[in-house]
Structures are given as C-alpha cells and as structure tokens.
Amino acid sequence: MKKPLKKHLMIAAVLLMGAAHAETLTVFAAASLTDAFKEIGAAYKARTGVEVTFQFAGSQVLRTQLEQGAKADVYASANDAQFDPLVKAGLVLNKQAFTRNQLAVIVPASNPAGIKSFSDLAKPGVKLVLAQPSVPVGQYARQVFDNLSRASNTLFAQRVLKNVVSEETSVRQVALKVQLGEADAGVVYTTDITPEVKARVKTILIPGKYNVMATYPIGTVKGGQNSAAQFVNFVVSRDGQAILKKWGFLKVK
Amino acid sequence: MKRKVPLVPVVLSTLLILFLLLPTFVILAEGFTGGFFPALIDPVVLDALRVSVVTTGITLLLTVLFGTPIAYLLARYRFPGRTVLDALLDLPIVLPPVVAGVGLLLTFGRQGLLGPLLQLGHIQIAFSATAVVLAQLFTSAPFYIRASKGGFLSIDPDIENAARVDGAGSWQVFRFITWPLAFPFLLEGMVLAWSRALGEFGATILFAGSLQGKTRTITLSIYAALESDLKPALVLSAVMVVVAFGLLWVVRYLNTVQFENPRRQLLSDVPDVKDPAATEPLQVSQQSEKHPEKAD
Numbered sequence: 001m002k003k004p005l006k007k008h009l010m011i012a013a014v015l016l017m018g019a020a021h022a023e024t025l026t027v028f029a030a031a032s033l034t035d036a037f038k039e040i041g042a043a044y045k046a047r048t049g050v051e052v053t054f055q056f057a058g059s060q061v062l063r064t065q066l067e068q069g070a071k072a073d074v075y076a077s078a079n080d081a082q083f084d085p086l087v088k089a090g091l092v093l094n095k096q097a098f099t100r101n102q103l104a105v106i107v108p109a110s111n112p113a114g115i116k117s118f119s120d121l122a123k124p125g126v127k128l129v130l131a132q133p134s135v136p137v138g139q140y141a142r143q144v145f146d147n148l149s150r151a152s153n154t155l156f157a158q159r160v161l162k163n164v165v166s167e168e169t170s171v172r173q174v175a176l177k178v179q180l181g182e183a184d185a186g187v188v189y190t191t192d193i194t195p196e197v198k199a200r201v202k203t204i205l206i207p208g209k210y211n212v213m214a215t216y217p218i219g220t221v222k223g224g225q226n227s228a229a230q231f232v233n234f235v236v237s238r239d240g241q242a243i244l245k246k247w248g249f250l251k252v253k
Numbered sequence: 254m255k256r257k258v259p260l261v262p263v264v265l266s267t268l269l270i271l272f273l274l275l276p277t278f279v280i281l282a283e284g285f286t287g288g289f290f291p292a293l294i295d296p297v298v299l300d301a302l303r304v305s306v307v308t309t310g311i312t313l314l315l316t317v318l319f320g321t322p323i324a325y326l327l328a329r330y331r332f333p334g335r336t337v338l339d340a341l342l343d344l345p346i347v348l349p350p351v352v353a354g355v356g357l358l359l360t361f362g363r364q365g366l367l368g369p370l371l372q373l374g375h376i377q378i379a380f381s382a383t384a385v386v387l388a389q390l391f392t393s394a395p396f397y398i399r400a401s402k403g404g405f406l407s408i409d410p411d412i413e414n415a416a417r418v419d420g421a422g423s424w425q426v427f428r429f430i431t432w433p434l435a436f437p438f439l440l441e442g443m444v445l446a447w448s449r450a451l452g453e454f455g456a457t458i459l460f461a462g463s464l465q466g467k468t469r470t471i472t473l474s475i476y477a478a479l480e481s482d483l484k485p486a487l488v489l490s491a492v493m494v495v496v497a498f499g500l501l502w503v504v505r506y507l508n509t510v511q512f513e514n515p516r517r518q519l520l521s522d523v524p525d526v527k528d529p530a531a532t533e534p535l536q537v538s539q540q541s542e543k544h545p546e547k548a549d
Contacts, residue, residue: 167464169463182362
C-alpha cells in the first residue's frame with residue numbers, strides 16, 4: 001500500500017512543478033471587457049505562447065480583492081474611481097487609458113413596459129435594473145439621469161431611481177436580468193449588447209447630449225510578472241485596439 | 254492501560270480544527286472592534302436585518318404549515334410512489350442553491366413556465382419579497398420535512414391507538430399526542446430550516462435581485478457592502494456568527510431534551526402508556542432512520 005502512494009505523490013509533485021513553469025498571466029478586468037479581452041487573450045497567446053487567465057467582475061469587486069492582497073499581473077477597470085485609489089496606494093502602476101464606451105438602455109424583446117424612448121424610464125411601474133452605485137456602470141447611469149434632470153430642470157432622476165427594483169454587482173448581471181425578461185429595462189454599456197444578447201433585447205438609445213463617455217484605465221499590478229507590461233502594450237497596440245473596436249469599444253482620443 | 258497519544262492523528266486534527274474555527278473567531282474579533290453599535294444602526298444593517306427576519310419568518314410559517322402534513326403522511330401511510338417521493342423531497346438539499354435559483358426563474362419568472370398564468374392573476378413575483386420567500390422555502394423546507402418525519406416515526410403508534418380507543422378524534426390525537434411527542438424533532442427541523450433560509454444566497458440573488466430594504470437579505474447585504482463600505486459587512490457577518498452559535502446551542506440542547514421530554518406529562522391522562530424513549534432509542538433526525546422502508 002505504501003509504495004504506490006509514494007509513487008503517486010512523486011508524479012503529482014512533478015506535474016505541479018511543470019505547471020508552475022508554464023508561464024501564465026493573470027488579468028483582472030471589468031465585466032464589460034469579458035468578450036473583447038477573451039479574444040485579446042487568445043490573440044496574445046497565439047503570438048507569444050503566454051497563457052492569459054482572466055477574472056472578470058464588477059471593477060469594485062476586483063479593486064477590493066487587489067486591496068486584500070489578491071495576486072494579479074494586470075488590472076483594467078471601467079472607471080477611474082475604482083482604479084485611482086489603487087494607484088495612490090502603490091498597488092497598481094503605469095496607469096493609461098486604453099478604450100472608451102457609452103451607455104445604452106436595453107429592454108426585453110417583448111418590451112413588457114412599452115418603453116419607446118429614454119425618458120420612458122421614469123414612467124411609474126417600470127421595473128428598472130441598475131448596477132449598484134459602486135459599480136462603474138451604476139455610477140455612469142446615475143450620472144446620465146442627473147444630466148437629463150439638470151438639462152430639463154425636472155425631477156427625472158428621482159423618478160427613475162424610484163423604479164429601481166434591483167441593484168446588481170456587475171453590468172453583465174444587469175444584462176442577464178433583462179435578457180431573462182424579469183426586468184422591464186436595464187442600463188448597460190453599448191458593448192454589452194453582444195450578438196448573443198442582441199437577439200433577445202431591444203436597444204433604446206440614450207440621447208448623445210445626456211450620455212456619458214466611460215473611459216477605461218489599465219495598469220500593471222505591483223509585484224506581478226515582468227511580462228505584464230507586454231500584455232498591456234498588446235492591448236494598446238493596433239491589433240489589440242482592432243479587437244476592442246470589433247466588440248464595439250471606442251478609441252481613446 | 255494508558256495508551257500512548259497517537260501523534261500523527263492529533264497533529265492532523267489540530268490543523269483542521271484550527272482551520273475550521275479560526276475564520277469565525279477572526280470575524281467576531283473584526284466585527285466587534287471599534288464602532289460595532291454605530292454600525293449596527295446603520296440603515297444598511299437595519300434594513301438587511303429587517304428583510305431577513307421578515308422573509309425567513311414567513312418562510313418558516315409556510316414550511317411548518319405545509320411541511321408538517323407531508324412529513325406526517327410520509328411517516329404514517331403507505332402509498333404508491335412513497336419511497337420515490339421521499340427521496341425526491343431531499344433533492345433541494347443536495348442541489349446547489351444557484352441551480353435552485355435557475356429552476357425558480359424558469360418556473361416562476363415572467364417568461365417562465367407559470368409566467369403567463371401569474372400575469373393573468375396580476376401576481377408580480379420578480380424582484381419582490383415573495384421571490385425571496387420562494388427561494389428560501391425551496392432550499393430550506395426539505396430540512397424540516399426530513400427532521401419532522403423522523404419525529405413522527407419515533408412515536409409508537411400504540412400510544413396514538415390508545416388515545417383513539419379512549420375516543421379521541423384524529424385531530425385530537427395529532428394535537429395532544431403526536432405533535433407534543435414529536436415536538437423536539439419538529440423544533441430541530443425548524444431550527445435547521447431557519448438557519449438554511451437565513452443563509453440562502455445563490456437562489457435569492459438570481460431570482461429576487463438585490464435591493465436594500467426590499468429584497469436585500471443579510472447575506473446579500475454582506476456581499477454588496479464588501480464592494481463599497483466594509484464595516485456593515487463585518488458587523489452583519491459578526492451577527493450571523495453569533496446567531497449561528499445560538500442555533501448550534503439550541504440544536505445541541507434539543508438533542509439532549511429528546512430523551513426526557515417534559516411535555517410527556519400531557520400523556521398523564523392516558524394510563525399505562527409505554528414510554529417510547531425506553532422501548533426504542535430515539536434517533537437524531539440527521540441519522541438515517543432505522544425503520545426499514547417497505548418497498549411499495
């Protein structure tokens with residue numbers, strides 16, 4: 001009985017050592033980057049042979065995890081509010097803006113609340129799902145409501161917030177609740193309306209004068225691998241930017 | 254005959270024991286240091302406590318109301334498909350909670366199986382406290398059914414029959430004989446079901462969403478607070494640990510009481526009753542019942 005166990009342990013140890021030698025990069029990225037970054041990761045691996053593993057979540061979740069000492073090599077968030085504190089604390093270095101995004105309203109294909117325009121979100125009885133204020137898209141959405149309120153000098157924002165039935169922890173959770181038809185409407189990024197989602201929702205555009213421009217920062221995590229900077233360079237390179245564009249992201253001015 | 258202390262098992266045990274206990278004590282230490290009470294009256298915390306107490310309370314009422322008859326029928330009657338039903342009712346216990354949430358969505362969601370029917374009745378479940386209760390009921394009721402079934406099985410049918418001979422109706426038999434005798438088991442089932450409902454997370458966040466003061470229970474609040482302000486999360490976690498200790502103590506206490514049920518004096522007007530505790534050892538509900546299941 002003893003001998004086989006020893007042998008197994010040896011084999012396991014050898015395997016583990018092998019795994020430790022294969023280079024992998026860990027990238028923490030905002031949930032809205034899920035599809036684009038997966039493709040960027042595949043392209044990067046094809047070019048360099050380096051495996052990239054991603055953790056996608058609300059930027060605020062990733063920020064908390066990094067503050068608590070989570071190990072990562074690259075961090076990309078959907079706003080500065082969830083990025084700058086880490087730079088200040090010296091946990092993230094070399095911040096640069098790499099892409100931009102805009103917001104849109106989505107409703108289920110059946111449009112149960114009959115929403116035709118952005119201002120319909122304030123109609124009483126609309127079940128609106130937002131991300132919580134700590135999530136970048138939640139913060140941006142509330143900014144858009146305030147913009148309209150100020151421009152029209154109405155209580156639009158207050159009326160809309162009365163309609164909120166759930167505050168989700170990432171933009172993809174908001175999109176999910178709308179796709180399932182549970183919510184009447186949700187505020188997401190235009191890039192979240194991926195081909196898969198498009199089939200199940202209707203998009204209600206937000207008038208340009210009220211819409212906000214979300215800017216995404218990226219940086220390397222202190223104590224991460226040296227090759228982290230290479231990955232960041234790939235993201236801002238022409239190839240990386242082309243993939244982002246394909247998924248609907250906008251260029252940084 | 255003093256045996257030598259077995260060193261390896263002791264070392265291994267110590268490691269796991271430390272691993273199992275340390276995190277809870279760290280939570281207590283963190284939660285109760287500096288500003289526990291100010292944080293306790295933070296609206297975030299109070300709303301979470303209120304939502305959890307109300308929803309789990311309703312869940313528990315429904316569990317007892319509907320679960321007791323099921324347990325009683327399963328324990329007392331033989332009917333076709335009983336063993337299969339008995340096994341299937343344990344399914345939510347082993348089902349991952351998030352899968353329960355998916356099932357509830359596909360069934361009660363607006364585009365789910367019963368969606369159109371609910372729309373006709375103008376019943377709005379999505380993102381309401383009702384959804385929270387349904388999620389809790391689905392994941393916790395089986396615990397109660399299981400425990401109370403064990404309780405009913407532990408009663409000697411002769412006692413019930415004796416009461417019937419003395420002219421008691423079936424409701425009276427249940428009310429004055431079966432219920433009191435099985436009560437410690439039922440109570441234990443309630444405690445288990447309640448703690449499961451209180452801890453419910455996966456099904457709730459998927460099926461009911463998360464809105465402070467409405468559907469955001471303690472667990473959902475902890476999750477949400479971790480993303481912005483840590484203090485409410487720590488306080489709520491500490492409260493949960495204290496509650497868990499309390500529940501643990503109640504279950505322990507019930508297990509000792511089950512052998513000397515003070516409510517047995519209710520039987521004093523039924524002479525010559527065999528003491529069930531003396532005739533057959535009572536089993537704790539979590540253990541498999543020793544009653545052989547007769548095949549249907």
